[in-house]
Amino acid sequence: MGRQSVWTDDNIRALTENFVLAADEVWRLQGGYDFRKYQAAGGADPECVCFQEMASQGHYGPGGGTKQGIYVCTPAGKFLGSINSLSAEAVQQMLKRSLQAWQELPAADRQAKPPTSKPKHRWEWSAPEKGLILKETIRYLKDGSPAEQTPDMRFNHDFAWFSAEEAKRLIPASPVVGETYEVPAEIYRRLARCHLLNTAHGEGGTYHADQVRGDLSVTILEVDPRQVRIKLSGKGVSTGSREKTYGLAPAAKIQTELLGFARFDRKTGQFSQFELVALGKLYNSTEAAAKAPADRNIGWFFTLADQDRPFDRLAPTHLHAYDAKWVAQPSLRLHDYQANPPAQK
Amino acid sequence: MTQTKLGWVILFCSLSVLVMEDVISDDDSPRPTNMTSQLNEANFSQWRDLIRTTDSELAWQKLAWTPSFHDGLAQAAKLNKPLLLWVMNGHPMGCT
Numbered sequence: 001m002g003r004q005s006v007w008t009d010d011n012i013r014a015l016t017e018n019f020v021l022a023a024d025e026v027w028r029l030q031g032g033y034d035f036r037k038y039q040a041a042g043g044a045d046p047e048c049v050c051f052q053e054m055a056s057q058g059h060y061g062p063g064g065g066t067k068q069g070i071y072v073c074t075p076a077g078k079f080l081g082s083i084n085s086l087s088a089e090a091v092q093q094m095l096k097r098s099l100q101a102w103q104e105l106p107a108a109d110r111q112a113k114p115p116t117s118k119p120k121h122r123w124e125w126s127a128p129e130k131g132l133i134l135k136e137t138i139r140y141l142k143d144g145s146p147a148e149q150t151p152d153m154r155f156n157h158d159f160a161w162f163s164a165e166e167a168k169r170l171i172p173a174s175p176v177v178g179e180t181y182e183v184p185a186e187i188y189r190r191l192a193r194c195h196l197l198n199t200a201h202g203e204g205g206t207y208h209a210d211q212v213r214g215d216l217s218v219t220i221l222e223v224d225p226r227q228v229r230i231k232l233s234g235k236g237v238s239t240g241s242r243e244k245t246y247g248l249a250p251a252a253k254i255q256t257e258l259l260g261f262a263r264f265d266r267k268t269g270q271f272s273q274f275e276l277v278a279l280g281k282l283y284n285s286t287e288a289a290a291k292a293p294a295d296r297n298i299g300w301f302f303t304l305a306d307q308d309r310p311f312d313r314l315a316p317t318h319l320h321a322y323d324a325k326w327v328a329q330p331s332l333r334l335h336d337y338q339a340n341p342p343a344q345k
Numbered sequence: 346m347t348q349t350k351l352g353w354v355i356l357f358c359s360l361s362v363l364v365m366e367d368v369i370s371d372d373d374s375p376r377p378t379n380m381t382s383q384l385n386e387a388n389f390s391q392w393r394d395l396i397r398t399t400d401s402e403l404a405w406q407k408l409a410w411t412p413s414f415h416d417g418l419a420q421a422a423k424l425n426k427p428l429l430l431w432v433m434n435g436h437p438m439g440c441t
Contacts, residue, residue: 007405016408019429022417023410025439026432047415051432071430075422095429102427114422117415124412138440139396145383146391155398158440203435231386259384277392279384301396310412311438 009088015095019072026068028123030055032334034064043332047119050077058082072098074105076112121330123315128326132167132271134160135305135312138200141279141297152200159316160195160302162187163326167271171264175220175228183216183232186323191216192238194318196256196278200298205240205251206318212238216258226267232260232276240286253283253290254298276302406438 006012028048031038035052043049056062057079058071069084070091081098085091102110127133139155142148172181192212198204214236222229235258240251260276278301282294305312319327320334384392411417414430421428435441 007408013408016429018426020417020421020424020426021408021410021429021431022414022420023412023431023433023437024414024417025434025436027434029414029432047413050418051414055432066434068433069431071428071432073428073430075418075425075428077418080427098427111425114418117418119413119415122413136440137397141395146388146395149395151395155396155402156440157398157438199440203440257384259386259389261389275393277384277389277396279392299392299396301393303397311406311410314412314436314439317435317440 005086006088006091009092011092012088012095015092015099018099019095026066028330028334030067031332036062036064038332038334041332045120045330046115047117047122050115050117053077054079055082059084070094072102074102074109074112075114076109077115077117078109078112121328123319123327124313126161126315126319126327127313128161128163128166130164130268130270132160132162132164132274133305133307133312134162134274134276134302136160136195137301138197139299139301140200141299143297154201156199156201158195158199159305159312159314160191161316161319161322162190163324164269166324168269170218170232170262171228171230172218172220175223175230177220177223180217180219183218183234188212188214188216188234188236190322190324191258191278192236192256194316194321195302196236196238196254196280196300197318198252198254198280198282198298199317203317206321207238207240207251209323211240211251212236214238214256221261226265227272228264228266230262230264232258232262234258237288239288239290242286250286252286252294253288255281255283260302271304274302274304276300278302410438412436412438 029051031043031048031052054073054077055067055071059069059082060067069082071082072080074080080101081094083091083094136158137155140152166187169184170187189209189212192214193207193209197206214234216232216234219231220228221231235256237255239253242250256278258276258278262271263273265272277299280298282296282298283290284292284294307313411420417428417430431437433441
């Protein structure tokens, strides 16, 4: 909600002219729950340490816990002010105080060189070359037909990545119009485990491979020497478990159906159009046997990200949980994550 | 069919369903069930338009955000301006 309540305020928009604006993900920057444990464990990414030193002077102090919020600092990383608020008025006052603090600094402090903050690892660096980069929108839905509904004001975004090799596996080697083919299971599994999640109003838990079941198929609609047009359809069900989270938050049961249309350019080996809608029925429990539906449904929409927009190049939130060798993991893993559950004894 | 025979058939079918439910509940792995399909080619574009965002909903993205703390510090040094950093659990421009 802060995205809409704060950053669309006219006074704040005018004030931002005095600053360079940056946005980033805080869990990585703060080194997990407690930056002191991160540093004690050898965590030393310069970008993260620079943030940790600056943010420890902010509204949440130096202890453990989230450091999310809005900070103002000098280019050298010296703390000037901070707040975590959805109130445009409160944010405006903090920005004014910080700007005044900046103006009162000696010139030498204002012109101090930036610290060594070049990161050693960022998830965006694993973006697959010529891969399928999808932008995802997530929004709660009500019962009834789409014509009877108005969009929920709150929504969320994420990104889904598939390598060029993975994306090509959506198209059979010799496509025949009218034929239907099953999509490789790992494609559906990645969507279900890391993207068909209850995240419309905030981050949520993911699923493990043995907690999702479903299928996705491709029907060939058109084939010519330049392109292949396909229909995607499928359904599935995902269930979390309070006992088997393996470090990830438990995710509730979701039953899904999927439908989409895409166009594959045979010359470039990439998709030139891609639209996939998924509808989900939410349940109030993590368990597979859950029968009590939640009081709302959920929808996901995937389309090609616009690579000319900087924020369409962000990494998927749960990239750390992808079962993909092309994802470069950091030297110190912040998520207590195992790609697959331990073998049953 | 007599009423008595019909009663036995109904009882047998009911017990069969109960036994099947027991078998299913022993296996806690997920499995698709018969959800009433709401999504089809005729209403695909309506669902898509209901879920996807409009330009007015993304007005906050029109500010000149840089996508990382490091890039922001470098830009702030170049322009000799203070840095306004917005950080969330999950990237503020992505899933948060």
